Amino acid sequence: MDVFCGKIMDKVKLVWSKTNRWHRAFLLLFLVELRIFPSGQIGFTCKDPALSHPFTGDTVSWKLLLATCILLPLVIILIVERKYNVDKSVNPKQLALFWYREHLFGVLVNLVTVQVLKSIVGSPRPHFFDTCSPKEALTCQDSEYVDSYTCTKAHWLSQSDRSFPSGHTSLAIHTGFLLAYYLQRRISPRSSGVVSAQVVLLLTAVYCGVSRITDHRHHWWDVVAGVVLAAPILVYTVLYSCSNFECPVANVDKEQSDGLILNNTETVEARTT
Numbered sequence: 001m002d003v004f005c006g007k008i009m010d011k012v013k014l015v016w017s018k019t020n021r022w023h024r025a026f027l028l029l030f031l032v033e034l035r036i037f038p039s040g041q042i043g044f045t046c047k048d049p050a051l052s053h054p055f056t057g058d059t060v061s062w063k064l065l066l067a068t069c070i071l072l073p074l075v076i077i078l079i080v081e082r083k084y085n086v087d088k089s090v091n092p093k094q095l096a097l098f099w100y101r102e103h104l105f106g107v108l109v110n111l112v113t114v115q116v117l118k119s120i121v122g123s124p125r126p127h128f129f130d131t132c133s134p135k136e137a138l139t140c141q142d143s144e145y146v147d148s149y150t151c152t153k154a155h156w157l158s159q160s161d162r163s164f165p166s167g168h169t170s171l172a173i174h175t176g177f178l179l180a181y182y183l184q185r186r187i188s189p190r191s192s193g194v195v196s197a198q199v200v201l202l203l204t205a206v207y208c209g210v211s212r213i214t215d216h217r218h219h220w221w222d223v224v225a226g227v228v229l230a231a232p233i234l235v236y237t238v239l240y241s242c243s244n245f246e247c248p249v250a251n252v253d254k255e256q257s258d259g260l261i262l263n264n265t266e267t268v269e270a271r272t273t
Contacts, residue, residue, distance in 0.1 A: 021105065029112045032119050040122035041161055043147035046140035051128040053216035058168075060208050065168055069175045073103050076179055084187050090247050099242050103178060106237035110174050113229060114167040123164035126216040132160035166218045169209035169226030174234050176205025181238060185245040 019027075031037065044051055077100050081092035129137060134149035151160055180198040187194050209226065212218040218226075238244060 022108070025105075025108050025112050029108075029115060032112070032115045035119065035158065037119070039119040041148065042121065042123050043145055043149065044124050044128060044134070044137075046137065046142060046144045046146065050219065051124050051126060053126040053130070055127040055131050056215060058217060059211040059215050060168060060172075062168075065171060065208070069107050069171050070104070073175060073179055074100050077103075077182065080183070080186050085247075087247050095247065099182075099245065102237060102241035103175075106174060106178070106233055106241065107171060110170050110230060110233050111167065113233070114165060114170055114226070117165055117229075118162040118167070121164045122161045123219075123222070124161055125159075125163040126219060128160050128163075131156040163218055164222045165225035165229055166209065166212050166222040167226065168212050169218075169223045170230040172205040172208035173227055173230040174237075176201045176208075177230075177234055178238060182245055 077096045078093070081096040085092040085095065125131070128134075131153060132149075132151040133153050134146070135152055136146045136149045140146055153160075180201045183194055183198055183201075184190070209223045212223055213220055
């Protein structure tokens with residue numbers, strides 16, 4: 001039996017050694033979404049007004065948010081590097097793709113962290129009674145606390161208890177603030193148009209978070225948690241992964257790494273292992 005277990009572990013280690021950070025992050029996200037691991041569940045107080053809002057949809061949908069977080073940075077970074085990169089020894093496209101790639105990995109880490117926390121905490125959304133319709137709510141009295149419940153609306157079984165933290169807010173803050181800071185670092189001198197673009201990016205990110213409260217999709221503390229969660233991931237992405245948006249090398253060679261062209265330098269290699 002010990003020999004068999006040892007062989008299994010050797011195979012697992014071999015497969016793991018052939019994966020990279022992208023594979024591992026996607027695997028964790030996949031496992032969380034399948035709810036393979038035990039998840040938490042915070043109960044509710046009978047007739048709690050904070051959980052009694054009707055579901056009215058999203059001002060900013062998931063599709064729109066993800067499309068913005070994935071496509072907008074690529075367009076902006078490619079345009080800026082092509083127009084404003086003054087270091088002729090560095091290929092603007094390669095540099096842009098490197099930074100874009102690191103942004104995408106930051107988004108992935110952000111998303112995985114949010115989904116893990118949602119699963120662990122299991123916090124009811126403001127429209128909990130409307131979309132979950134727990135059968136226990138029909139018999140509970142006054143301010144009675146119900147610590148375990150079962151939703152009766154199948155479509156919302158895996159969503160009504162995923163309020164904390166706000167994924168919309170976390171991803172919007174990550175992308176909006178990263179792009180605003182990127183423009184600050186890469187365009188000099190900045191024109192009034194660039195400053196206006198930075199303001200729009202920041203205000204749009206904030207608006208996305210505020211809309212989650214006004215749409216009654218999250219409590220205010222969920223949105224604050226989304227901001228707090230985004231901050232360290234954003235700082236790590238900008239200062240470490242993207243080297244504070246400074247050209248890392250004088251000469252750039254083409255090399256395939258994780259499916260994208262990267263700079264062939266010790267600095268880049270250290271950040272992609």
